[in-house]
Amino acid sequence: MELVTISDIEAAAKRVQGVAVRTPLLLQTWDPRGTLWLKPESLQPVGAFKVRGAFNAIGALDEERRSRGVIAYSSGNHAQAVAYAAQQYGVPAVIVVPDVAPRIKVEATRAYGAEVIEVPIGEHEGKARELAAERGLTLVPPYDDAAIIAGQGTAGLEIAEDLPDVEVVLVPVSGGGLASGVGTAIKARCPRAKVIGVEPALAGDTAEGLRLGRQVDWPQADRARTIADGLRAQPSELTFAHLKQVVDAMVTVSEDEIREAMRTLARKARLVAEPSGAVATAAYLFHAGELPAGRTVALVSGGNADPALFAEILAAG
Amino acid sequence: MELVTISDIEAAAKRVQGVAVRTPLLLQTWDPRGTLWLKPESLQPVGAFKVRGAFNAIGALDEERRSRGVIAYSSGNHAQAVAYAAQQYGVPAVIVVPDVAPRIKVEATRAYGAEVIEVPIGEHEGKARELAAERGLTLVPPYDDAAIIAGQGTAGLEIAEDLPDVEVVLVPVSGGGLASGVGTAIKARCPRAKVIGVEPALAGDTAEGLRLGRQVDWPQADRARTIADGLRAQPSELTFAHLKQVVDAMVTVSEDEIREAMRTLARKARLVAEPSGAVATAAYLFHAGELPAGRTVALVSGGNADPALFAEILAAG
Known part of the structure; x- marks a missing residue:
């Protein structure tokens, strides 16, 4: 299987420049x-970081294909990211979302001009593939795609540029696109740094999978227990292959730790994080050992x- | 009266580089x-932006004077900024705070290694001047100081660099150090842009003063009514002279508008703003006319x- 390289990520960095924010590192x-x-x-x-991958994936399409439009399935941030990126490129977007997705995310997706189609949970991927074929749209997957992985990796490139002597990078893991891309960038640029994936314990399939050295499949109902609604997916064959290469260890965090990290981020870092966005900070705060x-x-x-x-x-706290 | 120049601000930018965060502009x-x-x-x-001024002011002292230590009086963010800047320079800091200051700010100031002295409100400036003389400490005023104004102005320099065709800059006004510095930078670099100062209506002394063309004095008790505890000061002769030069207009916002802007910043911009930090956004949202x-x-x-x-x-909303 061909893995994403640092050159792919460097090419992605050129595409997302001026569109994705060059986020600072905040000591x-x-x-x-x-x-x-x-x-x-x-x-x-x-x-969310998802705008990096979406922009890179749509930007990498040839003009003819891009102009016909894109389609995505997502429970949240990927939906908004594809809608926004398509709007910036001036091409149509259809987003298929599970009907349990947070309302704030569905409304924001519509506001970016996308056609939003809500279907029962579990059916959104199938429905998206069906519509893609019917309407000639290009599917932009949330993580199982080299261009998405390379796009998310641009965040890792920036970390390496801003803190070249970084020793530990904590990155959330769900479908694994972000951790694959960031890990690839960090291993190329800061080979002595450790890349640590973080999951909610209630959706700790990747921690188990990497420990066993093979993909495992947790029932959707189990993964749905975590408050971190962005971390309920599990890696594809492609992202799992990357994670095996670039992730040094996994840490799992509890639901209470996620909530406490959200409070700390708001009060001390002045950042609003969604539960999925707080897991890496939770690992730092509560799993130093x-x-x-x-x-x-x-x-x-x-x-x-x-x-x-x-x-x-x-x-509450 | 000698006003701060763009060269002063450029010199300040060199001093704060690597210490103050180069904050991005977020569309x-x-x-x-x-x-x-x-x-x-x-x-x-x-x-808070206060770290810019504090760093520049302490950095501009000669080494002998700096090593004896600094003292500041403040109801909040300036206290923390001077404490932090002094800690970074490795010099002692004494901070005199009114005993009504928010606990979160007092505790944070102590955590940066400063000696904190609490006195009744209204007495903190006098007490700081007394201690400065007694202990040979240099007073770092919150705004009535050219080095502070130049330091705060570095935020304006960054705005001009990142969005050279900016048309309107909305900046909170209290003691006026930030608006003086940012306004000076914007007028020098983006002369066609309008600089608009924003105050809570309940502490609208500068709006009134600039309308009348002279400094006005609102009773402390009146200014204390606003939820925006960082905007209860009023300009000094020095900052008022700057504001007359560089502020094109003033807008005042209501307490409800400040609260609504805080909600919008949290939900849409994913930023935690204190009430004072939300007034410029409130002006954009509710005073477009x-x-x-x-x-x-x-x-x-x-x-x-x-x-x-x-x-x-x-x-609540």
């Missing part, structure tokens, strides 16, 4: 260890927290 | 007008919201 001066930098991908257009010491970047992957849930979490 | 893609960029100074160390149209930067000056207040505001 957290309140942290007693003094070794935590945040990469706030929550500040991207659409509020499982992590190498040293200059650490925690990637805050997204900020689209449901307003009511966010208010409840802030009020 | 707000959810905004139907499509003309809003945020400058998130809430992401600075200590959570008083503002020139066009590419607008709203400066989010700080993010140190009291956690309970922030949770209450998020839950």
